[in-house]
Amino acid sequence: MPTQTSEAPITRVTELQINGRAYKIDATSDTSLLSVLRDQLDLTGSKYGCGEGQCSACTVLVDGNPRHSCITSVGVIGKKSITTIEGLERDGKLHPVQQAFLDEGAMQCAYCTSGMIMSAVALLKSNANPTDAEIIQYMQGNVCRCGTYPRIVAAIRDAARMMRASSNGGAR
């Protein structure tokens, strides 16, 4: 995941596109996206775990690409669309990755779960049918201190299966 920081002079950022809607904010351009999400907008599903892009608990999607929101400043986002864990559920229906984590019991304290799910969503956007080795390689940046890794791999595998079945059936 590339780091995005602003080299530009500090300006004010007043709006972000998050989960399909525009949010008014008031932050200097060097403020981390994670802080704006959590402290200004109360979108607290994205977690602080390390502040250096090493644990991926803060992962969000920016134009569909996974980003460490703790080291991404709001100044570089512009009009790009941000997706957080809060934006995955649609009309009360969980995203297949969320459903698979639930079905598989792929969590313990679950503090890493949002970041795991967001990374997995990004993976399955780019690779609809990953092997276990590909899942493991892609998820290497995500830390689960409770040690739920094998179940998370299984959940991502299940989610991929569900999503392929759904797209083959022409559900959307």
Place this chain on the structure above:
Amino acid sequence: MNKNLAPEIVLEPERYELQTPPVHHFEIDRRDFAKIVGTGIAVFLLSKGAIAQQQQGESGGRGGGGQSAPKDISAWLHIAENGAITVFTGKVEIGQNVRTSLAQVVAEELRAPFDSITMVMGDTRLTPYDAGTFGSQTTPRMGMQLRHVASVACDTLKNLAAKQWNVDAARLVPVAGKITDPQTKLSITYGQLAQRQAFETAVLGDDPLIAPADWTVAGKPLGKVDGRDFVTGRHKYVSDMKLPGMQYGKVLRPESFGATIASIDVSAAQQMPGVAVVRDGDFVGVTAPDPQTAERALKAIKVEWKPVAQQQPDSKNIYDYLKANVQTGGRGGGRGQQSGATDTSAIDSALAAAQHRLDATYKVAFIAHAPLEPRAAMAQWDGDQLNVWTGTQRPFGVRTELASAFHLSEEKIRVRMPDMGSGYGGKHTGECAVEAARLAKGAGKPVKLTWTREEEFSWAYFRPVGVIDIRSGVNDDGTLTAWELQNYNSGNSGIDTPYKTGVHSTPFHSTAYPFRQGSYRGLAATANFFARESHMDDLARAIKMDPFAFRMKNLQDDRIKAVLQAAAEKFGWDKTKPASGHGFGLACGAEKGGYVANCAEVAVDKSTGAVKIVRLVVAFECGAIVNPDGLRNQVLGGNIQGLGGALFEAIEFENGRVLNPKFSKYRVPRFQDIPPIEVVLVDRKDLQPSGAGEVPLMALAPSIGNAICDATGVRLRALPMIPAGIVKT
């Protein structure tokens, strides 16, 4: 006592868990509890001590008196007029899934639908006193207490129905939240029975319980009861919480452990709009309306530190330091000293007479718990009343710390513990809550303080560093003639050997140490198991006996033998031989009512020395299994977390400073580190359940070390064994 009850597990707390209990307990009265939930049926569990005290004329007052002061209520439940069942316990949910498993045992004994049960946990105002969630005690102790409460509640409901229908209660059947009369076919729901009741009953906990073999709700795999809140990000951990007008806090940390302020200038910070600077001795912190301003204000403070006078040990010479700084008559002691002979002359002569003698020294490094949610607390003062929300394994312990720090009586403090981002033994203390409360007091506004990862690594506490010396003797036939294990600083948990030995002694020595240290999942058992099980393998090698056969010959406990057998069978211990460059290893033991055995296969590249873990098997038994899904998660997770301490985790430090307080410098297990792991759960429905949070990881490190030795002939006697890391799977 019911014959189903397991013999009481003797909990020997580690010395860090030995807290002087508070002198006074001001739990609210049972009637106050009832006021909280309104009408309905409430059932309380009274401890036997409380009854004895009441029989002595209640002269001691509520919970007053010395160290063993009974807390008269240990758990309770309430049945509301709408049939909702609420269970109140001081235990907390930290990822071990007890919110689910405790509800399961209540549903079982109460014969109520699982989803009618809500657990209220870890709130010092609403839940009865509890020492804390540690020591793998939630399932054996709180689980048992809640089963008794639920069982009496069920009897109460039967009696109410019997009275209403004017029939004998014995013929009534409770099922799925209703009492039914098989003769008249009448039935009535628990909610209906609770209507217009203001009924409370107290129980002792000696009524018969449903035997595990007859369980229908308990014993079944159930996922996290509120799992949907976590996969949607809706659950609010303390670090996610907010209050109106809340400020963000930051605390000034010393440049090294124990350093004090030589000079300080806070004026620049003080002049920043919205910022409050709070100073109280060497405690200095700031608050601000947003985290960025708080961070800037902290950086604006000019401070010079005065380090402690003596040069502090570093991570290289710490082991010599420990042995050179043994403290006599200190906080040590413990059961280690009581086992077998402590007379070294007896050991010396047994060693002299042994056919083979083996002495070795083992080391374990400081490691960090590194829970993914760092310490967080939110504090709000209302006059002299203090409300605190914090992630802790000991909400009542935090309340005591707050009472002491602010000279308040405990009744003025309410500590709440929303399900947290785990602890692993690392969140027993209340420092973050005390800091948040001090900042809130100084700022005159509610304050949230979330520690950074660096703070969590540097200013929490570590699993103790330690040195273990073993002297041993064995004869050609596999008889252990002498066994002496001396543990310096790491602790006395799991220090006793489960093997039949001639003369033996297992003393523990307290020493000085350079940082805060405390409980860690499994306590010192992980270190003591590592030393003992590595050493046992070398003894087997010395007499050319198969390590499995050597252990089976000397093990005295059939439950350890059973898990060792189960692990070896699943692994194929005697069915296959390791391929060239591969090695097999095993290890086993028992602690806290749990029985564990691990087998490992490793592959070592002879040219580079790179180690790859090929596969692991872990067999675990903890009596009757309450929730196989949760248990499997604990056993697997414990082993994965244990890989870090076994292989590559270590705190590096120098002169009072932690040198690697970041995930980029402190390696924790990640996806690519995880080998295939097979979990074998031994379900003993003839035994009552014990806990599972800690024991499953205890035999992991020595099983891997033994496999490495099998592959290479090289014995690794220090944890972590492979600091440079293993080959990725």
